[in-house]
Amino acid sequence: FRIKMSTGILPSRMNLQLFKIKAVSAKKGFDLLKKKADALKKAFRGILQKIVESKACIGEDYNEAMLGLAEATFAAGDFSRAVVDHVKKKTPVRLTVHSDNIAGVHLPIFTLRHEEDNSDDNSLLGLTGGGTAINKAREKFTKFLKVLVTVASLQTQFVTLDQVIKVTNRRVNALEFVLIPKIKFTIDYIDKELDEESREDFFRLKKVVEAKKQRQAEKYANNDNKGKQDNENAEEEVMVEEQDAFDDDDEDVFI
Amino acid sequence: MGKKKFMSQTDMKIGVIGDEDTVTGMCLAGIGHVDGQGKKNFLVVDSKTHQKEVEDKFHELVSRKDVAMVLITQACAEGIRMTVDQYAASGQVIPTVLEIPSAEMP
Numbered sequence: 001f002r003i004k005m006s007t008g009i010l011p012s013r014m015n016l017q018l019f020k021i022k023a024v025s026a027k028k029g030f031d032l033l034k035k036k037a038d039a040l041k042k043a044f045r046g047i048l049q050k051i052v053e054s055k056a057c058i059g060e061d062y063n064e065a066m067l068g069l070a071e072a073t074f075a076a077g078d079f080s081r082a083v084v085d086h087v088k089k090k091t092p093v094r095l096t097v098h099s100d101n102i103a104g105v106h107l108p109i110f111t112l113r114h115e116e117d118n119s120d121d122n123s124l125l126g127l128t129g130g131g132t133a134i135n136k137a138r139e140k141f142t143k144f145l146k147v148l149v150t151v152a153s154l155q156t157q158f159v160t161l162d163q164v165i166k167v168t169n170r171r172v173n174a175l176e177f178v179l180i181p182k183i184k185f186t187i188d189y190i191d192k193e194l195d196e197e198s199r200e201d202f203f204r205l206k207k208v209v210e211a212k213k214q215r216q217a218e219k220y221a222n223n224d225n226k227g228k229q230d231n232e233n234a235e236e237e238v239m240v241e242e243q244d245a246f247d248d249d250d251e252d253v254f255i
Numbered sequence: 256m257g258k259k260k261f262m263s264q265t266d267m268k269i270g271v272i273g274d275e276d277t278v279t280g281m282c283l284a285g286i287g288h289v290d291g292q293g294k295k296n297f298l299v300v301d302s303k304t305h306q307k308e309v310e311d312k313f314h315e316l317v318s319r320k321d322v323a324m325v326l327i328t329q330a331c332a333e334g335i336r337m338t339v340d341q342y343a344a345s346g347q348v349i350p351t352v353l354e355i356p357s358a359e360m361p
Contacts (some may be wrong), residue, residue, distance in 0.1 A: 093285040095267040095323045143282040152351040
């Protein structure tokens with residue numbers, strides 16, 4: 001596939017160094033991110049397992065709790081009204097939300113807190129009869145609640161983790177398929193340009209040396225015929241011609 | 256990065272939407288709460304309750320900042336399935352919505 005590349009970067013040695021450093025750090029970042037993604041996936045699967053187990057527990061506990069309630073109703077009569085009406089301003093049961101750091105990600109976790117409040121109202125319920133049954137029902141429901149809180153905790157972690165995994169994966173892919181090839185391409189381009197420049201220089205130098213040699217040869221030929229006086233002239237000529245040679249050669253290269 | 260920071264909060268409540276038995280049990284366990292204006296964090300749903308009422312209660316519980324968890328029986332959830340699914344898709348994490356089995360469908 002073609003890489004759309006802006007070759008608007010000056011092909012200098014300094015830039016070459018710069019981009020080589022970029023390549024190294026991009027690679028490092030990529031490796032780190034990949035490791036993080038793998039760790040997250042592992043944690044994800046672990047949570048999934050726990051959720052499955054806990055949900056099975058819920059079913060059982062719920063049935064037990066309902067049974068307990070039925071027994072209590074049978075023993076004490078219909079007290080549901082009383083319970084609902086006696087709901088107070090302060091709940092003895094609270095939830096605490098922590099932020100836990102799992103595999104480098106902040107995930108919420110719920111804990112059930114119990115405050116020993118004046119549970120007078122609730123205790124009064126069983127006075128007419130079946131007090132023990134009501135208490136038993138209460139216990140069963142509390143147990144049920146605990147399991148529920150765990151499952152809710154796991155569920156939120158699950159959902160949050162899912163989102164984070166998606167984001168991380170997107171970043172990993174971006175690095176792998178867009179950024180790193182781009183940097184590589186730039187490095188290759190700069191390399192090529194530098195090579196060409198040095199080739200040009202070499203070629204230019206060669207031509208000048210050749211031209212000089214030629215002139216030296218001519219000069220000696222002339223000296224044999226003319227004599228010393230012309231040496232000075234010849235030297236001047238050589239100087240001038242060298243410059244001419246330079247100009248000529250430049251034209252050569254530009255063509 | 257989009258990392259959501261969860262403030263550690265204490266004393267968050269649990270909301271309940273369900274049939275009478277479920278709600279009674281939950282209140283027994285002690286999660287029932289009434290605030291100053293008489294708003295309760297639970298709703299008893301029976302054959303006479305309108306779906307709209309259930310939906311409204313659900314929205315209310317979800318937008319309350321002191322409710323960290325909403326328990327809803329599966330029967331009730333089926334009735335407002337659209338609302339529940341919408342909430343799940345919105346990606347809002349607090350409060351969590353958890354479905355508990357109903358008396359009719361274990």
